[in-house]
Amino acid sequence: MATARQITALLKSHSKGDEEAFKTVALQIAANEARKGHSHLAAQIQKIISGSHARQIPGGASEAKSVVQPIVFSRPEGELGNLLEIVETKVRLSHMVLEDSLRERLRRIVREQKSFNQLREHGLFPRQRILLMGPPGCGKTMTASALSGEMGMPLFVVRLDALFTKFLGETAAKLRLIFEAIEKSRGIFLFDEFDSLGLARGSQHDVAEMRRVLNTFLVLIENMKGHSMVIAASNHPDSLDSALFRRFDDLIQYGMPQVEELESLIKNRIAGMKKSKIAWSRVRPLFGGLSYADAARIADEAMKEMIINGSPVLKTENLIVAINERKSFRNK
Numbered sequence: 001m002a003t004a005r006q007i008t009a010l011l012k013s014h015s016k017g018d019e020e021a022f023k024t025v026a027l028q029i030a031a032n033e034a035r036k037g038h039s040h041l042a043a044q045i046q047k048i049i050s051g052s053h054a055r056q057i058p059g060g061a062s063e064a065k066s067v068v069q070p071i072v073f074s075r076p077e078g079e080l081g082n083l084l085e086i087v088e089t090k091v092r093l094s095h096m097v098l099e100d101s102l103r104e105r106l107r108r109i110v111r112e113q114k115s116f117n118q119l120r121e122h123g124l125f126p127r128q129r130i131l132l133m134g135p136p137g138c139g140k141t142m143t144a145s146a147l148s149g150e151m152g153m154p155l156f157v158v159r160l161d162a163l164f165t166k167f168l169g170e171t172a173a174k175l176r177l178i179f180e181a182i183e184k185s186r187g188i189f190l191f192d193e194f195d196s197l198g199l200a201r202g203s204q205h206d207v208a209e210m211r212r213v214l215n216t217f218l219v220l221i222e223n224m225k226g227h228s229m230v231i232a233a234s235n236h237p238d239s240l241d242s243a244l245f246r247r248f249d250d251l252i253q254y255g256m257p258q259v260e261e262l263e264s265l266i267k268n269r270i271a272g273m274k275k276s277k278i279a280w281s282r283v284r285p286l287f288g289g290l291s292y293a294d295a296a297r298i299a300d301e302a303m304k305e306m307i308i309n310g311s312p313v314l315k316t317e318n319l320i321v322a323i324n325e326r327k328s329f330r331n332k
Contacts, residue, residue: 083163083178084156084189089145096139096146097257097265097292105252106143110150116227127249129221129230131194133237134254137291140233143252144190153229154187160196164213171209172216183226194232198240214241221247262287262295266319269299273306275314282316286323294330298322 014022026045093106112119112126119126132140148155158178164171182189191197197217199210221230232248234240245251257265263280290298302318311318 079174080177080181083159083174084181085159087145087148087155087157089149089155091142091145092149093146096142097261097268098139099255099261102252102254105250106147109147109250113151113153113229128228129224129248129250130232131237131245131248131251132231132233132254133251134235135256135291136235137293138254138256139292140254141190141192142292144188144192144231144233147229147231148188151188155190156181156187157190157192160191160193164196169212171213175213175216175220179220179224182224182228182230186227188229188231191230191232194234195236195239198232198234198244218243218247257290257292257295259284259287262290262292265292265295266299269296270303270314273303273314274312276316278314278319279316283319283323286320286327289330290323290326294326298326301325 010022010026026048029045093103093110096103098106109127109130116126132143134140144155147153163174163178165174178189198214224230237253263284287295298319299322301322302314305318305321306314
């Protein structure tokens with residue numbers, strides 16, 4: 001039978017009118033009963049919950065089990081409005097140049113989210129806490145946008161500049177406010193530049209207040225409930241506290257792009273422009289050390305130069321000049 005904890009959770013969710021939390025706990029009870037061999041009772045619970053869910057979502061039970069509906073979420077207001085920035089995106093995974101293995105891992109996250117209700121019926125949950133690691137400009141932030149677009153979930157970027165304050169305890173309180181929003185809504189919450197929050201305890205830059213903030217984050221993300229997804233993006237995973245890694249459901253490592261990937265990105269970016277025959281054999285040797293973000297900026301700068309100069313076509317020289325300027329800018 002249901003444990004005391006599960007009964008308490010059922011009563012709390014019912015008293016708060018939280019239908020989704022109520023169903024989640026009920027399905028966990030069903031899964032426990034099934035494991036004990038009480039298959040008939042488990043089937044009855046699942047049938048009741050599935051029938052209730054089908055009445056609430058147009059299209060019936062089959063749609064409720066496999067489709068994540070687009071979420072409508074109002075812009076954060078009050079103090080929360082200073083901490084979260086909602087970002088509208090039309091980016092999809094198909095717009096990104098990715099290694100096959102990395103693309104498949106991201107597609108798996110999407111598939112799990114779209115099978116949310118099916119997994120929940122068996123007491124399972126999709127990946128909800130994702131840590132993206134890699135050098136700047138390799139596509140971590142764009143990944144959050146693409147996942148938002150794929151799943152129809154709003155993207156909220158946590159404003160770390162507003163999160164951190166000089167007053168003792170205030171940063172941790174603001175962090176709790178963000179996680180309350182995470183539990184009450186359904187969206188993707190991006191902690192970009194996560195290194196400033198997840199700095200390893202005991203490092204040379206460690207201070208007592210930041211240690212308290214990190215401890216608060218560890219507790220909040222481990223106990224995270226609801227249907228939202230938290231994505232943290234780190235440029236320096238080696239500086240993160242080791243306790244963070246086991247709090248995430250998936251750790252995804254990004255690397256610097258290969259020459260072929262940079263060429264593909266630039267070709268996609270300039271596809272709408274009339275161009276001369278680009279001598280890629282002259283361009284490729286200049287790609288060393290460039291990121292995806294660099295390649296996108298290079299393509300844009302080359303097209304702007306073509307337009308400003310009134311040239312009828314995009315030339316190889318436009319790309320070469322843009323690459324050299326970008327490298328010069330990065331080396332300053």
